[in-house]
Amino acid sequence: xxxxxxxxxxxxxxxxxxxxxxxxxxxxxxxxxxxxxxxxxxxxxxxxxxxxxxxxxxxxxxxxxxxxxxxxxxxxxxxxxxxxxxxxxxxxxxxxxxxxxxxxxxxxxxxxxxxxxxxxxxxxxxxxxxxxxxxxxxxxxxxxxxxxxxxxxxxxxxxxxxxxxxxxxxxxxxxxxxxxxxxxxxxxxxxxxxxxxxxxxxxxxxxxxxxxxxxxxxxxxxxxxxxxxxxxxxxxxxxxxxxxxxxxxxxxxxxxxxxxxxxxxxxxxxxxxxxxxxxxxxxxxxxxxxxxxxxxxxxxxxxxxxxxxxxxxxxxxxxxxxx
Amino acid sequence: xxxxxxxxxxxxxxxxxxxxxxxxxxxxxxxxxxxxxxxxxxxxxxxxxxxxxxxxxxxxxxxxxxxxxxxxxxxxxxxxxxxxxxxxxxxxxxxxxxxxxxxxxxxxxxxxxxxxxxxxxxxxxxxxxxxxxxxxxxxxxxxxxxxxxxxxxxxxxxxxxxxxxx
Numbered sequence: 001x002x003x004x005x006x007x008x009x010x011x012x013x014x015x016x017x018x019x020x021x022x023x024x025x026x027x028x029x030x031x032x033x034x035x036x037x038x039x040x041x042x043x044x045x046x047x048x049x050x051x052x053x054x055x056x057x058x059x060x061x062x063x064x065x066x067x068x069x070x071x072x073x074x075x076x077x078x079x080x081x082x083x084x085x086x087x088x089x090x091x092x093x094x095x096x097x098x099x100x101x102x103x104x105x106x107x108x109x110x111x112x113x114x115x116x117x118x119x120x121x122x123x124x125x126x127x128x129x130x131x132x133x134x135x136x137x138x139x140x141x142x143x144x145x146x147x148x149x150x151x152x153x154x155x156x157x158x159x160x161x162x163x164x165x166x167x168x169x170x171x172x173x174x175x176x177x178x179x180x181x182x183x184x185x186x187x188x189x190x191x192x193x194x195x196x197x198x199x200x201x202x203x204x205x206x207x208x209x210x211x212x213x214x215x216x217x218x219x220x221x222x223x224x225x226x227x228x229x230x231x232x233x234x235x236x237x238x239x240x241x242x243x244x245x246x247x248x249x250x251x252x253x254x255x256x257x258x259x260x261x262x263x264x265x266x267x268x269x270x271x272x273x274x275x276x277x278x279x280x281x282x283x284x285x286x287x288x289x290x291x292x293x294x295x296x297x298x299x300x301x302x303x304x305x306x307x308x309x310x311x312x313x314x315x316x317x318x319x320x321x322x323x
Numbered sequence: 324x325x326x327x328x329x330x331x332x333x334x335x336x337x338x339x340x341x342x343x344x345x346x347x348x349x350x351x352x353x354x355x356x357x358x359x360x361x362x363x364x365x366x367x368x369x370x371x372x373x374x375x376x377x378x379x380x381x382x383x384x385x386x387x388x389x390x391x392x393x394x395x396x397x398x399x400x401x402x403x404x405x406x407x408x409x410x411x412x413x414x415x416x417x418x419x420x421x422x423x424x425x426x427x428x429x430x431x432x433x434x435x436x437x438x439x440x441x442x443x444x445x446x447x448x449x450x451x452x453x454x455x456x457x458x459x460x461x462x463x464x465x466x467x468x469x470x471x472x473x474x475x476x477x478x479x480x481x482x483x484x485x486x487x488x489x
Contacts, residue, residue, distance in 0.1 A: 016481040020474055023348035024459055032384040036341050049344055052485055057352060059453055059484075062431055067454045069435045119388070123460040123470075127392065157396070244389070 014038065015048035019056050025121040111135040112152070115265050117244065125159035126166065131185075131243050133264035140164075152264065153185040155241055158198075171225035172209055176201045182215075183240050186225075187260040194220040196237035202230070248286045255280045255302065259315065262298075266291040273316030277304070280317050334379050335367055342387055350391065359394065363387045430488075437487055441480060444468075448476035 018035060021027060039045050059066070110130055112118050118130045123140055130136070134152025139145075145161070149170040158166045158177050168175040170186045180198020185191070193202055195215045202221055203212035210228045213221055218237055223230040239249035248261055256278040259270050268291055272278045284301040286294055295306050295313055303318045339360055347356040363386055376382045438446060444466070451462040452473070459477075463470045 012485055013482050016485055017478050019348050020478045020481060022345060024474070025349065027345075027349065028388070029381050029384050032342075032345055033381060035345055036338065036380065039341050039344070046340075046344070052481060053344065053347055053353070055485055055488065056348065056481065059434070060351065062434065063454045063456070065431060066435060066438065067450075069431075070438060070450065070454070123464075125458075157392075 011042065011044050011048040012052065015045065015052040018049060019052045025125075028119055108138045109135075110138065114267050122159075124161060124164070127157040129155040129157075129244050131155075131264060149184055149186050151186055153183065153187065153243070153261075155181065155183045155196075155244060157181040169205070172205050173202055173223060173225075174205055176203070183237075187264065188256075189225045190257065190260070191223045191225055192220060194235060194237055194240040196241060204228075242285075243288075246288050248288065249284075250286075251283050252281050253283075254278060255282050255304070255315070255317075258282050258286070258298065262286075262291075262294065266294075269312035270295070271312055271314050273314055277315060277317040280304070331367055331370075331376075331379055331382070332364075335364065335383060338380060338383055342383065345384075346387060346391060359387060359391055362390050362394075366390065433488060434484070437484055438480075441483065445476045445480050445483075448473050449480040452477055 018038070021031065022035065039049065108122075110118065110120050110128065112130045112132055112134045114133050116132055120128045120130065122128065122138060122145075124145060126145070128136070128138075128147075131153035134154055135150040136152070136154060137148045137150070139147075143164065145158075145164050145166045147156075147166070147168045149168055156166075156168065156177075158180055166177045168177075168184055170184055170191050171189075173191060175182075175184060175193055177198065177200040180195060180200055182193060182195040182198070182200055184193050193200065193215060195217055197217060199214065199216050201212055201214050202223075204210045210230060213230055213232065215221060215232075218234050219232065220235045220240070221230045221232050235251065236249075239251060242249040243261075248258070250258060256272060259272055259278075262270050265288055280302065282298075282302050286298065286301075288294060291313075295315070298304060298315070299306050304315050305318055306313055306315045342363075343353060343356040343360055345356075346359055347353045350356050350359065363383070366386060367383075438449065441449065447466060448462055451457045451465055452459065457465065459470050459473050463473045466473070
């Protein structure tokens with residue numbers, strides 16, 4: 001059974017599949033865990049993979065020579081060019097890339113479960129990092145790149161493309177960008193947008209419902225969906241983006257925000273005892289480990305008590321007068 | 324369950340070869356993946372011990388992935404994806420010896436013959452992605468087929484070359 005050739009289903013074929021799969025920007029955590037397991041499943045796997053990878057890179061190194069020697073592709077393989085023959089060949093690639101940028105699958109859904117985080121790369125090169133318990137949809141097929149944030153929080157790093165503005169609809173507001181990085185949070189009817197790089201515009205879907213606000217680096221707006229008002233503030237964008245490294249950072253935020261964020265992380269629901277508690281302001285860093293520890297630290301950092309009930313954990317404000 | 328930073332560094336050392344292999348196709352070279360791992364090491368060494376990682380291996384991947392995104396973001400401003408490292412690599416390799424040059428030319432001819440023999444769609448996907456430097460998504464749009472179809476063509480092309488190159 002000593003077969004010199006690679007078998008269609010052997011380790012060499014699997015190795016080739018891995019090399020191709022792993023050059024995809026969408027290759028993520030699940031791929032890493034599967035790949036690592038595959039490498040460790042048999043000593044021959046690493047050898048097969050290294051061989052496939054070496055050939056792959058050899059082709060890259062000789063791309064120029066290969067291209068020249070292979071000559072021009074047959075006419076039927078050329079892309080349709082709208083412009084006349086005068087259009088320089090060098091322009092062809094740029095034209096195709098630009099005009100084809102907004103095309104893509106009609107609608108893609110991205111979602112995360114409680115406690116889960118995920119990174120997605122869109123066909124236009126934009127990246128979205130989804131926080132826990134988030135649901136959003138993406139459509140790149142029209143003149144505008146459109147995202148609808150149904151619930152949750154995400155960081156957007158938008159690939160610049162002035163021809164196709166990137167629009168995020170969240171409740172009664174839309175967020176318009178050309179190319180930037182920012183965080184959008186929509187939980188329990190509260191919407192906030194924080195910009196880390198570039199400029200974004202937030203405007204009501206219905207012009208009667210408020211004004212367009214222009215945000216730049218470090219700006220944040222908060223808005224209660226359904227109201228006409230937005231509150232602007234200046235924040236440390238790094239704080240808002242901290243969730244992607246497993247921490248939540250708050251500066252003078254209401255406890256209701258903290259509880260909504262924690263509920264996205266943990267299956268055991270947290271609830272707030274009363275209105276007074278919800279409005280209490282909180283500043284501090286919460287490491288996201290197990291729920292009981294996080295709640296315990298929260299009650300140490302803020303004047304709060306907590307109690308476990310069969311239906312979840314209740315958090316309330318300590319009564320200053322009782323002390 | 325708390326993973327100390329020492330545990331994490333030990334795991335890093337154990338997983339480093341696999342991580343290099345994992346990131347090399349995306350970054351375009353083993354050298355770039357090695358650089359990334361060096362950067363990851365410095366990052367991990369300077370990190371406060373992360374509390375209660377339920378999957379330290381996934382954490383390593385995530386940390387490396389974030390570093391890679393930062394790096395790609397910076398590179399995107401300047402140069403085209405593959406050009407830079409390829410040039411560096413070629414310069415480093417220098418001129419091959421005469422025997423090597425003959426062997427290299429023979430191998431290149433063989434590679435070209437194999438690509439020419441490919442079925443039309445496979446060859447076109449291979450050409451756009453590997454030779455013109457298009458992404459999978461761009462290749463899919465240019466050929467008006469799905470991304471997974473492109474991936475299948477490219478995979479099949481690599482298998483064919485692996486099977487027949489020697």
